[in-house]
Amino acid sequence: xxxxxxxxxxxxxxxxxxxxxxxxxxxxxxxxxxxxxxxxxxxxxxxxxxxxxxxxxxxxxxxxxxxxxxxxxxxxxxxxxxxxxxxxxxxxxxxxxxxxxxxxxxxxxxxxxxxxxxxxxxxxxxxxxxxxxxxxxxxxxxxxxxxxxxxxxxxxxxxxxxxxxxxxxxxxxxxxxxxxxxxxxxxxxxxxxxxxxxxxxxxxxxxxxxxxxxxxxxxxxxxxxxxxxxxxxxxxxxxxxxxxxxxxxxxxxxxxxxxxxxxxxxxxxxxxxxxxxxx
Amino acid sequence: xxxxxxxxxxxxxxxxxxxxxxxxxxxxxxxxxxxxxxxxxxxxxxxxxxxxxxxxxxxxxxxxxxxxxxxxxxxxxxxxxxxxxxxxxxxxxxxxxxxxxxxxxxxxxxxxxxxxxxxxxxxxxxxxxxxxxxxxxxxxxxxxxxxxxxxxxxxxxxxxxxxxxxxxxxxxxxxxxxxxxxxxxxxxxxxxxxxxxxxxxxxxxxxxxxxxxxxxxxxxxxxxxxxxxxxxxxxxxxxxxxxxxxxxxxxxxxxxxxxxxxxxxxxxxxxxxxxxxxx
DNA sequence: AACTTGATTGCGCGATACGCAACAACGCTC
DNA sequence: GAGCGTTGTTGCGTATCGCGCAATCAAGTT
Numbered sequence: 145x146x147x148x149x150x151x152x153x154x155x156x157x158x159x160x161x162x163x164x165x166x167x168x169x170x171x172x173x174x175x176x177x178x179x180x181x182x183x184x185x186x187x188x189x190x191x192x193x194x195x196x197x198x199x200x201x202x203x204x205x206x207x208x209x210x211x212x213x214x215x216x217x218x219x220x221x222x223x224x225x226x227x228x229x230x231x232x233x234x235x236x237x238x239x240x241x242x243x244x245x246x247x248x249x250x251x252x253x254x255x256x257x258x259x260x261x262x263x264x265x266x267x268x269x270x271x272x273x274x275x276x277x278x279x280x281x282x283x284x285x286x287x288x289x290x291x292x293x294x295x296x297x298x299x300x301x302x303x304x305x306x307x308x309x310x311x312x313x314x315x316x317x318x319x320x321x322x323x324x325x326x327x328x329x330x331x332x333x334x335x336x337x338x339x340x341x342x343x344x345x346x347x348x349x350x351x352x353x354x355x356x357x358x359x360x361x362x363x364x365x366x367x368x369x370x371x372x373x374x375x376x377x378x379x380x381x382x383x384x385x386x387x388x389x390x391x392x393x394x395x396x397x398x399x400x401x402x403x404x405x406x407x408x409x410x411x412x413x414x415x416x417x418x419x420x421x422x423x
Numbered sequence: 424x425x426x427x428x429x430x431x432x433x434x435x436x437x438x439x440x441x442x443x444x445x446x447x448x449x450x451x452x453x454x455x456x457x458x459x460x461x462x463x464x465x466x467x468x469x470x471x472x473x474x475x476x477x478x479x480x481x482x483x484x485x486x487x488x489x490x491x492x493x494x495x496x497x498x499x500x501x502x503x504x505x506x507x508x509x510x511x512x513x514x515x516x517x518x519x520x521x522x523x524x525x526x527x528x529x530x531x532x533x534x535x536x537x538x539x540x541x542x543x544x545x546x547x548x549x550x551x552x553x554x555x556x557x558x559x560x561x562x563x564x565x566x567x568x569x570x571x572x573x574x575x576x577x578x579x580x581x582x583x584x585x586x587x588x589x590x591x592x593x594x595x596x597x598x599x600x601x602x603x604x605x606x607x608x609x610x611x612x613x614x615x616x617x618x619x620x621x622x623x624x625x626x627x628x629x630x631x632x633x634x635x636x637x638x639x640x641x642x643x644x645x646x647x648x649x650x651x652x653x654x655x656x657x658x659x660x661x662x663x664x665x666x667x668x669x670x671x672x673x674x675x676x677x678x679x680x681x682x683x684x685x686x687x688x689x690x691x692x693x694x695x696x697x698x699x700x701x702x
Numbered sequence: 703a704a705c706t707t708g709a710t711t712g713c714g715c716g717a718t719a720c721g722c723a724a725c726a727a728c729g730c731t732c
Numbered sequence: 733g734a735g736c737g738t739t740g741t742t743g744c745g746t747a748t749c750g751c752g753c754a755a756t757c758a759a760g761t762t
Contacts, residue, residue, distance in 0.1 A: 188522075190525070207751080419524070
């Protein structure tokens with residue numbers, strides 16, 4: 145009775161989990177090893193509440209106090225939780241941070257973004273690029289060619305002006321206002337559509353922040369259209385930008401609309417893999 | 424190459440912290456709920472190795488493959504681990520990062536210091552770190568990347584030696600003399616500039632107390648310069664240390680002078696927000 | 703001091719997690 | 733390509749181990 149168990153254990157599909165935990169009352173997965181599942185649920189409860197007592201947690205997980213307590217002791221032995229005072233409430237401990245250090249050590253924007261970029265390239269049929277801010281321009285780190293025969297030239301390793309590309313505008317939008325000002329010098333004109341007025345660029349950046357993506361049509365090169373969205377790290381900082389680009393004649397208004405959705409989803413997914421997305 | 428950061432600290436934290444789990448075959452605590460204890464041991468193994476297979480882990484914990492596997496499945500359901508490919512090896516997952524975010528969120532030091540750190544990073548253009556004393560080393564809680572492009576090595580969650588870093592020396596300076604003595608063991612040499620003599624370190628700590636900031640040039644890593652200052656709470660205790668660090672070639676004598684002023688101001692501001700200095 | 707709330711701890715039962723062994727995908731070598 | 737070794741994955745039966753119960757201790761609160 146205490147356990148709404150299921151005999152079927154461990155089906156290999158981690159496919160779903162649409163909104164994960166959400167604000168649902170219990171955080172139990174009900175999958176795998178029961179006690180471990182409960183222990184991990186405790187961590188999630190603590191993450192949500194910040195601090196909680198044994199009784200409180202027992203109620204949330206719908207288990208007996210003593211059960212919750214023993215799980216707590218085990219978690220505490222590994223320093224994943226700690227109690228505020230002897231015989232007091234519990235909260236997350238420094239052990240978590242140690243684990244997190246090991247996790248971030250392997251987190252690399254390129255590594256995480258590549259498979260996502262591949263899917264994006266497949267879905268749109270256009271070329272996907274990944275860029276970061278470097279010095280005073282956009283540095284292209286990776287590129288996945290689209291399916292079309294018309295191959296773009298390889299931007300990887302190139303420094304590209306920030307004000308004339310979708311990626312650049314996304315990266316600018318991730319800066320603070322004061323930092324942004326430093327980048328508003330020397331707005332070179334590339335085409336008649338290039339944004340060269342500082343005030344116009346400020347407005348454009350504001351709009352990018354607002355809508356969460358950037359568009360660049362014929363701004364760097366006539367006939368080149370690009371859509372970009374920001375990739376964020378744990379702290380919410382914009383660490384990179386991912387874009388879809390192709391010839392303007394192929395990227396019609398309707399296809400651009402679709403691309404916007406796909407690019408934003410891809411960027412969101414990449415951000416999640418880098419740990420972004422608590423609330 | 425923005426940060427000629429070191430790899431030795433990144434990979435192996437077995438440098439010091441002699442006891443605790445040690446290099447013993449098993450990382451098991453042997454306390455509390457068995458299955459949970461084992462599951463958490465798995466996390467620690469993964470943190471140490473970065474990546475491991477089921478069989479490998481089973482051997483390390485001295486349990487059967489199937490046992491290890493089921494624990495894995497449970498951990499995976501909570502996104503604390505993930506596998507590289509379908510039917511592949513395992514590594515730590517993003518769930519850890521989410522928990523870590525919640526861990527630091529409850530520490531008001533981080534809450535108060537982050538906006539200040541952000542300004543500091545902007546003013547200096549270098550990377551800002553926030554550290555506290557944990558165990559017998561400096562635990563890095565937060566990091567704000569400088570304006571230079573590539574994200575420097577992420578120290579968050581890492582334990583860093585106290586005697587070879589500016590943050591560490593600030594934290595040591597915050598200890599009482601008696602408490603300080605306990606930390607003067609095993610002064611590992613990292614570079615020719617590392618302070619390894621106990622008497623020299625005592626003198627250095629005294630100087631840090633005197634001048635209210637610490638400097639570390641090439642002491643942990645050749646080419647790495649850092650400046651740190653103490654953050655105090657209401658009672659005047661040193662609760663954390665905030666630092667600016669960057670490549671030595673960029674941090675010239677003049678810029679270090681300026682950084683010292685900025686770091687001290689930032690630390691002072693953070694201290695005030697934590698209630699220090701209310702007469 | 704009685705009362706309330708909440709963290710800890712023996713105890714005994716039975717659900718549950720474990721080890722075993724077989725299975726299924728690989729990646730080798732020959 | 734067949735054979736073989738390795739490694740992740742899954743049914744099954746049993747004994748272990750975790751759980752719920754209830755008692756106990758330690759603080760506040762009235």
